[in-house]
Amino acid sequence: xxxxxxxxxxxxxxxxxxxxxxxxxxxxxxxxxxxxxxxxxxxxxxxxxxxxxxxxxxxxxxxxxxxxxxxxxxxxxxxxxxxxxxxxxxxxxxxxxxxxxxxxxxxxxxxxxxxxxxxxxxxxxxxxxxxxxxxxxxxxxxxxxxxxxxxxxxxxxxxxxxxxxxxxxxxxxxxxxxxxxxxxxxxx
Amino acid sequence: xxxxxxxxxxxxxxxxxxxxxxxxxxxxxxxxxxxxxxxxxxxxxxxxxxxxxxxxxxxxxxxxxxxxxxxxxxxxxxxxxxxxxxxxxxxxxxxxxxxxxxxxxxxxxxxxxxxxxxxxxxxxxxxxxxxxxxxxxxxxxxxxxxxxxxxxxxxxxxxxxxxxxxxxxxxxxxxxxxxxxxxxxxxxxxxxxxxxxxxxxxxxxxxxxxxxxxxxxxxxxxxxxxxxxxxxxxxxxxxxxxxxxxxxxxxxxxxx
Numbered sequence: 138x139x140x141x142x143x144x145x146x147x148x149x150x151x152x153x154x155x156x157x158x159x160x161x162x163x164x165x166x167x168x169x170x171x172x173x174x175x176x177x178x179x180x181x182x183x184x185x186x187x188x189x190x191x192x193x194x195x196x197x198x199x200x201x202x203x204x205x206x207x208x209x210x211x212x213x214x215x216x217x218x219x220x221x222x223x224x225x226x227x228x229x230x231x232x233x234x235x236x237x238x239x240x241x242x243x244x245x246x247x248x249x250x251x252x253x254x255x256x257x258x259x260x261x262x263x264x265x266x267x268x269x270x271x272x273x274x275x276x277x278x279x280x281x282x283x284x285x286x287x288x289x290x291x292x293x294x295x296x297x298x299x300x301x302x303x304x305x306x307x308x309x310x311x312x313x314x315x316x317x318x319x320x321x322x323x324x325x
Numbered sequence: 326x327x328x329x330x331x332x333x334x335x336x337x338x339x340x341x342x343x344x345x346x347x348x349x350x351x352x353x354x355x356x357x358x359x360x361x362x363x364x365x366x367x368x369x370x371x372x373x374x375x376x377x378x379x380x381x382x383x384x385x386x387x388x389x390x391x392x393x394x395x396x397x398x399x400x401x402x403x404x405x406x407x408x409x410x411x412x413x414x415x416x417x418x419x420x421x422x423x424x425x426x427x428x429x430x431x432x433x434x435x436x437x438x439x440x441x442x443x444x445x446x447x448x449x450x451x452x453x454x455x456x457x458x459x460x461x462x463x464x465x466x467x468x469x470x471x472x473x474x475x476x477x478x479x480x481x482x483x484x485x486x487x488x489x490x491x492x493x494x495x496x497x498x499x500x501x502x503x504x505x506x507x508x509x510x511x512x513x514x515x516x517x518x519x520x521x522x523x524x525x526x527x528x529x530x531x532x533x534x535x536x537x538x539x540x541x542x543x544x545x546x547x548x549x550x551x552x553x554x555x556x557x558x559x560x561x562x563x564x565x566x567x568x569x570x571x572x573x574x575x576x577x578x579x580x581x
Binding site: 148149150151152154155167168169170173174177180181184187188191207210211214215217218221222225226229230235236238239242243245246249250253254257258261262 | 345346347348350353354355356360363364367368370371374375378379381382385386389390392393396405409412413416417419420423424426427430431552553561562565566568569572573575576577580581
């Protein structure tokens, strides 16, 4: 049988570290009803907007047609998703009313996710650039280049290229080194 | 804490557990204790976000490699109406668990229990739709991840629907015109990302149902009130992060 804590001490603030106004309960902020309701309504509207926008493939401004491709659709959908997630985090998860440390954790997590996906994409997106070097199609210091049709032309090796440059300087001292970029039409 | 001097003898009812809650003796006050618990919860949520970031990373890389195929596969294999319905249900459940916490803060047990129950119903709806309307037909048609992918490009359910005039209003409502579709070499990769990310998310919804059920039991026994509702608060945070992850999964998998 337990009776009330009475007035011996305040159970939520036994060491009296808070003022009497603060100590009336464990929290300082009571979740309000109507702001939360409108956030919920905005979330539903944004869901409808993201569904609708995914079926819009273009529109006209005057006589100019704006075509929305796959990249535009991803950007629109992700922008809406980020806004929705921010609303949930700020209001439903009440980061807006919380200690800022919780927001710092979220910020650090978002940074880690951006590094994770960004660096992975930077790697996989540049494989086509790196592969010719891996496959010895391009030799460091040589004059390998990309032909007009996009294929790689294996050039002379570093030593041969250096010798030819030296020879060119001897026979034509007024000019500098021949540069591979000048010799080959750039297809890229 | 078992008993305190009964100076409050005027109070002739027995106090609810949340009314006689005392924070751990190493805390200055109940507010510090709750802030620390929430900080720990947010650290856990950070690991959850990083877990799903792995799936989003796989999605990004494969979408970058096979953009056209990815879009076509998304439109053919997934029904955006089912995804949208589940999105609305999860948003509603997030709102009701916010109201349940408001119920605890304002000491209204009925409001708390009703809203937790609605949240539980929404979670059940989500899982029933996911398993019954998505996973089961996909399993039958062989739209499975990676090496288990045996789908031949013939959409049996769509053809059957087109052949019969007896489609109910409900199946008409749910049907989406997939058009003519030829399976592509990378469809099984799309299905791998779809299955692993939605199944992991679905497991989180199931885990959420268990902890929300526990919260209902605690609420019914009077453990949550204005002075103390820490575990309800943290369960709410967990439920919202499940919602946030679905907010990203839905457009990425079903729409774009």
